[in-house]
Amino acid sequence: MTLHPHHHAATAHAWHLGLALAHLEQLAQAEAAAARTEWATVHDGVRSWQPSTGRSQGAHGDPVASAVTTAGSRPRLGLTLLHSNAVETLWWLLGQLDPTAVRRGRALEALTARIPRLQPSAAGELVRWLAERDQVVRDRTGRPADWRRVPHDWPCPACGERLLRLAPAGPEETWVVWCPGAAAGGVPHAWAWPEVRVGLPVAGRAA
Known part of the structure; x- marks a missing residue:
């Protein structure tokens, strides 16, 4: 799909x-x-509590x-x-x-x-x-962001910004890479991790 x-x-x-x-x-x-x-x-x-014999002070x-x-x-x-x-x-x-x-x-x-x-x-x-x-x-x-950075600050394939973030959820083939530098309201710069991983230097492929 x-x-x-x-x-x-x-x-x-x-x-x-x-x-x-x-x-x-x-x-x-x-x-x-x-x-x-x-x-x-x-x-x-x-x-x-046991009632006292002294005068109550109320509330x-x-x-x-x-x-x-x-x-x-x-x-x-x-x-x-x-x-x-x-x-x-x-x-x-x-x-x-x-x-x-x-x-x-x-x-x-x-x-x-x-x-x-x-x-x-x-x-x-x-x-x-x-x-x-x-x-x-x-x-x-007070929990900080949990995004992981793509190794070696690999640039975004769409805009070249070195802001790629990795969401390693579930099996590796379902992980997602996205770029927060994409224009708000437009189509996001986002891909399946396997699509981006093949272009990384060998040293950066072990997430």
């Missing part, structure tokens, strides 16, 4: 978003675990009143919400691109598997969405 550069670029950005989401999922799980511990600690404090400095107030407030789970919203949006997006899609497995994997069957224009729109969502997740989690 001959793929359009939009297909290659969408595959590369899906791989990049996948790494960001995996990191976000780990942080969300840690956040939820910490919230459960905090919640249990607060409730243990309320259950173990002003009264540790029991403070504990009860805290116990009534669920902890905020910002990263957990960000992750669940991202996954839900991926499923929604998949449904828009393929109404016959069934929710099974992981949303991003299901979406990535359908990229080769998209019209080039749809794949191009998907690139923009994936890149924007990827940046949102990385801004919130």
Whole structure:
């Protein structure tokens, strides 16, 4: 199957978003675990409280009143919400691109598997969405970009810029090379890794 550069670029950005989401999922799980511990600690404090014979100070400095107030407030789970919203949006997006899609497995994997069957224009729109969502997740989690540079700063075959980035997702024949120096809104400079690899110096072929 001959793929359009939009297909290659969408595959590369899906791989990049996948790494960001995996990191976000780990942080969300840690956040939820910490919230459960905090919640249990607060409730243990309320259950173990014994009424005192002194005068109550109400909510002003009264540790029991403070504990009860805290116990009534669920902890905020910002990263957990960000992750669940991202996954839900991926499923929604998949449904828009393929109404016959069934929710099974992981949303991003299901979406990535359908990229080769998209019209080039749809794949191009998907690139923009994936890149924007990827940046949102990385801004919130502080995860830097995961792109790999093509060995020896090999120039882009289309524009000559030495900005080629590699997305080594899955088997090597499915890896993607793309150039972020391509004009915004135009056809991206993107290829399957095997197409670019044959032109590299021998020393640079081991990615």
